[in-house]
Amino acid sequence: MSESRFFEAGEILLQSGHSLHDVRLAYGTYGTLNEDKSNAVVILTPFGMRHTDCEYFFGPSKALDPARHFIIVPNLLGNGLSSSPSNTPSPFDRGNFPHVSIYDNVMLQHRFITEVLDIDKLLLVMGHSMGALQTYQWAVLFPDMMAAIAPICGSARTSPHNKVFLQGMRGILELDPAWKDGWYDTPPEVGLKTLGRAWAASPPSQGFYRESKYNDMGYNSIEDFLVGHWENMFVSRDANDILSHISTWYHADLSDNEIYCGDFEKALGTISAKAIVMPSQTDIYFPPEDGAYEAAHIPNAEFRPIPSIWGHWAGNARNPEDAAFIDQALAELLAG
Template identity: 30%
Template structure:
């Protein structure tokens, strides 16, 4: 997965919430558009668990369109002719930021010797990156799923650093069910004999089977039952009858196997362990006397909280909890629950109602805060 990255490197030791530290922090990132003279048109986009900094354009690793190319770009909803868009690979990731794929003095990956990180650590690294770009205040921070968790930490930790926040399809803490799904994935990876106690790079192996199963299990949570039935039903895969064996008889089986094997080509197994652990530890209220309202007390900007009716990964009830807490804190908050059968992944797909609402919120906020183009 070699690739040229734009890298921010911190000049100071990076202290982590868990008490450990990263001697030399590096954050891989991409930008689009230009920062205007007032330096007030910057939008930070935060990616989800398996995302990366290539939010739009062509991803140089996968050779595919960026994960939000339909939303971000010239003349698009988040218009890079008007806004300066930033997206960074989270620390713990495998696309150039500090993480378990970093190399030691012997040119081996440091693997599970990398310290445990949190969502708060990811956001702190983003904060240092934004500062390095000469930006005193972001126009907006936007993200879905784990990206939405980062948005919430931005509001709580750096309330004076942003005018607008858009957490999408997310939650203020990880549920027991989501922790359980993540644990299944982690155990699949660690049970793979090629994992080698995390030091597979040093041993010349890779736990591809375990990582593939982890991806398959997670991907099921991103889709709704209705969407799965509409797309696959009980349709057979390239055959007229079942084989009475364990080949992929059904289209859904073939689809999940493809998702698993293609994921292995672009993602690191240890990174998957670290990032899912960071999500499991996420509980925004825990740093504010277990009072979610207090987490939003100091934020004076605008927020738009988005959920999707068929999302059982982060159901609308989780977003309603966030909205109620924001209202209790006096935040100017809008809420949108989109009726759709596309499940959790709806925020990544063509969802016209969501796109119109997001575009309207960004445009109205730009007028309120006097944001001019680049």
């Protein structure tokens, strides 16, 4: 477990034209940077998660190992640890917190890694879910900087179906009068719980529920799982932080910047890193068809879907077979 450390970045200009003030980028690091700075790996955080939630990707018996690698995990803006609606000083706090893009995040992460850590080569950039969105953005913005990428259960841009899902979820929080357009003093608890319960139908697949895989997580029934996992997870988060991440996710597109001007296929074509694109076979968010399309447009990519019934959760190692499948791919990428 790595303690949170912070890069104080001052004021940054966002892609939207707004400024974000007193920016802090929270991060964790694991292992030691070697002398020639050639063992660095970046893992990027998913929706609502923190660097400590990504530790399942590495360890003594794994492809990624802090005994050999220097692992950097920067926290997404909006996750409650990096600058977020819940921790930014007035007047840009809460309901006033601006939209932050994946591009904004990656530019800030890049500044931190190159200017503060003074690292200009990365062995691997990777992430699950929104971590995959960032991975692709890294690969097109800084193609010469990394040898390999592993986008896991994610995509290079948010699909139309995924956007429909996200706007539906956003509407639930906004329906709760206790949300007060983001200016609540008391958290909108009922809205958060309702959101968690509605969200539950998407990350785990139909097969996950059919085979009662929530038992593997210690839950005895669906209702037990809905309360113990879903309500609890969403109630423990800040509503505005959730909405900030929904906004970041919703608008994600690796080509939505001045360099590529929305030319999605051109952007994918510039990725020079070796890539293993790993969607889950049963992901409702990011179905394998999207990953196949992306892999086909990346020069040095292999499409390798995870044969799992854990849906989007194939990427978070709750199922040991999925974790082993991903670890094998990471070993190959790190072997060069």
